[in-house]
Amino acid sequence: MTATASALRVGIAASLALLLAGCAVGPDYRTPSLAMPVSWKGEAAKTRPARPQLSQWWRNLGDPLLNALVDEAVAGNLDVASAKAAIREARATRRQAVGGLFPTVDGTADADRTKTAATQTGTGASVTASTFQSGFDASWELDLFGATRREVEAATYGVDAANEELRSTLLTLVGDVAQNYVEARGYQARIALARRTAASQRETAGLTRQKLEAGSASSVDAANAAGLAATTAAEIPSLESSLAQSIHRLGVLTGRSPASLSPRMAATKPIPSPRRPPAAGLPADVLLTRPDVRRAERxxxxxxxxxGQAEAALYPSVSLTGSISTTSSKIGDLAKRSTIGWSYGPSVNVPLFQGGSLRAAVDVAKAQRDQYFVAFKASVLTALEDVENALVSLAKERQRAGQLATAASNYREAARLARELYRAGSSDFLDVLDAERSAFEAEDALLQSRVLAATDYVALNKALGGGWDRPVDVSKPEVVDVATGPRLGGQVVVASRPPPSARSR
Known part of the structure; x- marks a missing residue:
């Protein structure tokens, strides 16, 4: 009998522990398995593909000012600041969900002053009495079917997704800074080329006027020479406008006013050129390196x-409630000579009929899950497409730049020889006109090709998932509220924090 009673107590204790621990409904998450290509079509076949070296890839462009601008953009960019705030929001949401796993306790206090009329007391005199009451109310909803735990799980994945959103924002930011910087240097180089070419063509126009005065050239030649110089000079304003726009974009990307970087970008510098193309690694690497893919998976x-959170609402819920209170006619007697009352017990809520709304909520959750599954697969395909396109573009642009370099060299030599022959009177002016026009177009195309090759290098690193890989402090708010405590009236004073780049200067 004793053994039976002991076994019964053990069984009851085990059942109670299981009841308190609860269970979980709904599907358990497993990372989807996707079929991935074994190699990149746009990369030369290798026996063992090298892992991509994506850490601070922009430093391979060898430009100290670009490196500094990337650092400043990470510190001051407004999109980054917004992504940091989203992480703080996700973390706070998770803490809020975790709070649902614990009991809630509220303190109560009450004071009453009552007067009973003489007609009601039966004593011929009115009676005035005071009543003081204080106590605590507590409640705890047992998470029997895992609704709250699923909520915490979802919130945890939400924090992961917010972190990946920040990484994605940083990846885009670094790529945009590098691309706009390369384009700005390209416009500067093209402006310098147009100015040199226009100056040379004006010299040719001056020589043609001298020949016209000497009777060895026609008015048509003089007009064509002056027109060619003016046409080349006309390219400069549009290039200067594009240069200004690139500099303005860089200013905004760093969190400053558009024209703030103009003094630092005034000096003409060479177009950044990568030392070597990056290794692309294996296609499966994008599942780990691309933050947009990782965010979609989270x-x-x-x-x-x-x-599971929606399915848990289909099942009964059990709450434990309790209260304790003490009542006295004097406030000083609450802890000594007072009346103490208490109550406790479980309450059960069983959903019997909700008009199908609970089942519909489960169907809504499943449909949303399917949408994010499709979005995850789409992000993987987009990542693969981005890398393949960037590999092909970079390889072909490098080939094109090599051919353009040869063409520009030949056209420069042809223009030089045509001018010498024309000066000596051994060549027609149309030969000079065609040679100078072809030389300018070839050199300008070469500069544009170098810009495209550098931007394709930037695009490839972005496609592979190369971004900012150093720690980023997300704990500091952008707005600091002051005078937020209890007060009679007035306005809340809001102080905005300066960007980190400004504070460090």
Missing amino acids: QLAQYTAKI
Whole structure:
């Protein structure tokens, strides 16, 4: 009998522990398995593909000012600041969900002053009495079917997704800074080329006027020479406008006013050129390196957990409630000579009929999960497409730049010889006109090709997932509220924090 009673107590204790621990409904998340290509079509076949070296890839362009601008952009960019705030929001949401796993306790206090009329007391005199009461109310909803735990799980995945969103923002930011910087240097180089060419063509126009005065050239030649010089000079204003726009974009990307970087970008510098093309690694690497892919996978996990949260609402819920209070006619007697009352017990809520709304909520959660599954697959395909396109573009642009370099060299030599022959009177002016026009177009095309090759290098690193890989402090708010405590009236004073780049200067 004793053994039976002991076994019964053990069984009851085990059942109670299981009841308190609860169970979980809904699907458990597993990372989807996707078929991935074994190699990149746009990269030369290798026996063992090298892992991409993506850490601070922009430093391979060898430009100290670009390196500094990237650092300043990470510190001051407004999109980055917004992504940091989103992380703080996700973390706070998770803490809020975790709070649902614990009991809630509220303190209560009450004071009453009552007067009973003489007609009601039966004593011929009115009676005035005071009543003081204080106590605590507590409640705890047992997470029997895992609704709150699924909510915490979803919130945890939400924090992961917010972190990946910040990485994605940083990746885009670094790529945009590098691209706009390369384009700005390209415009500077093209402006310098147009100015040199226009000056040379004006010299040719002056020589043609001298020949016209000497009777060895026609008015048509003089007009063509002056027209060619003016046409080349007309390219300069549009190039200067594009240069200004690139500098303005860089200013905004660093969190400053558009024209703030104009003094630092005034000096003409060479177009940044990568030392070597990056290794692309294996296609499966993008699953680990691309933050947009990682974010999509975390969002899929988040919405998978929400299915269990919705399904838990189909099952009964059990809450434990309790209260204790003490009542006295004097406030000083609450802890000594007072009346103490208490109550405790469970309450059960069983959903019997909700008009199908609970089942519909489960279907909504499943449909949302399916959408994020499709979005995850789409992000993987987009990543693969980005890398393949960048590999082909970079390889072909490098080939094109080599051919353009040869063409520009030949056209420069042809223009030089045509001018010498024309000066000596052994050549027609049309030969000079064609040679100078062809030389300028070839050199300008070469500069544009170098810009495209550098921007294709930037695009490839972005496609591979190369971004900012150093720690970023997300704990500091952008707005600091002051005078937020209890007060009679007035306005809340809001102080905005200066960007980190400004504080460090």
